[in-house]
Amino acid sequence: MSEELIVEGVRLSSPDKVLYPEQGITKLELAEYYVAVAGWMLPHVAKRPVTMVRCPTGAEKKCFYQRHAASGVLPQLKEVTVPGFDEPYLYIDDVAGLIAMVQMGTLEIHPWGVTVERPDMPDRIIFDLDPDEGLGFGDVISAALEVRERLRGIGLQSFVKTTGGKGLHVVVPVEPVTEWRAAKAFAKSFSDEMAADAPERYLTRISKAERAGRIFIDYLRNDPTSTAVGPYSTRSRPGAPVAMPIEWEELEGPLDPAAFTIKTVPARAAARRDPWAEMAAVRQRLPIPG
Template sequence: MASEATTLTVPGPDGDREVRISSPSRVLFPDPGITKLDLAEYLVAVGEPFVRANGDRPVSLQRFGSGIDGESFFSKNPPKGAPGYVRDVTVTYPSGRSHPQLVIDEPAVAVWAAQMNTVVFHPWASRAEDSDHPDQLRIDLDPQPGTDFHDTVPVAHELRTVLAEVGLTAWIKTSGNRGLHVFAPIRPEHEFLDVRHAVIAAARELERRMPDRVTTAWWKEERGQRVFVDFNQANRDRTMAGAYSPRALAHASVSTPITWDELDGADPTTFTVRTVPERLSTVGDPWETMHEEPGDLAPLLAWWDRDLADGLGELPFPPDFPKMPGEPPRVQPSRAKKS
């Protein structure tokens, strides 16, 4: 007997695409009962702002074959049999290895990814045609145990002030979980390591201004009940959930751009696969004009140089990265003291 399947018509820049959805009734989010077809229809509904935020970038797909309660894996390069409108670009990873990685150019590609049980989309901070030079400064505000989303709100406001002082315009979105993501468009003139250093410089300045609320401590045992500024998200091949991407959480939350005026009253649990399409139709896309005036990273890099001169050096890299110049030992502080 033929397997259950349906076809979605997906508008795009080159006209409509017909995308086949197999097993459309497969439940991906059990609590709200959101199916594979529901997710695909969501991506059609948010297609234009989704592609504007995540398109023309190398992207990793987080796929869940049996729903969000099952195991997941990351898919980067297009599999064999991908439609002709799905392209890839060769990128270089921290190991020095190069490999083709998928690029989203139109909503049909996102819907095709949903056909492969993709739930979370993780775009790079750089464009496909110049993947070595980010055009976004991204700062992840991650509330630690004992803190929650509301603790990140005043931190985000102060971070906006810090970035404004160096000539960068901050844009904000919910992470889709407990934190906030602050982005600033930049001219693609610097490599990932420079952008990481700029993020560290901004994070250290934020920590100086809010020492009881903010930490840059890489080791969890040193963070306390503060908001961690995750500087390592700025590394090459390190990504966060894209704008308008669903998250693999029970209530089908979405990482959602908001305005700064909305931030104080925002409730991230209300931004879901069910609600975000209506929000876009009434509020619009707060990030629509984000890249019209990219900023200069040089002032933040000057702060990095200033901190270096004051004795503040490199911070730890993720464990899968090669050892980097100037990096402190990758040893948990409590273990280092014992040894």
């Protein structure tokens, strides 16, 4: 077993350590995955405060969240002060930052919906569609398409990604000119309206007991520290799944979110147009008075 390797300038210890036992995926293979997808991932993860889900002993085992610097944090992770919070938060600049997180046993990367330049003003609004256990993925697709059409109706363009689980995220890029409180209020109002129009299909309360047969529209992601899993991030779940940006048109045909894994995503991404290529060029504001 190799004791260490250098990947993108970062020392990777125990590169042969298995992190996903079912697939036999090692720490080195995880690092190589992030090198392969960095070009598509970094525009949505770099220079944003991040929450890491660290799983030093591998997927599905004891994991913990980390947002702040502590002993063992590598120099490739930087710090940014966020107005209203005492402790600075972590962020990365480049692919070396991704590999540093792998070295730290990170299996999930959750960026904030802000950049380090404007950490008090969100530039992403996220609607997390979380289905009840009894619902199929087709129900989630229908919900995502409805969110898209409702957003279109108020002049907002949106993008979609799988989550590495049963849900979908609808992501709305916006200019960072609205404070968190107003952005969250918009997301809540939008979600509440959907739930009021179809209470048999949707709800906006987090209660599991009330969710039977319905989809929870989680607007609570739109808070300073309530992050959502980043595009191309791995998940600490069986099957080594990845949260994958997709084209809206892909929801019209057979789609299995479990097919997006560490093993399959790099080749797929290299062979297709980037589904989120236009996001950086979108200029739109939330329809908030004043």
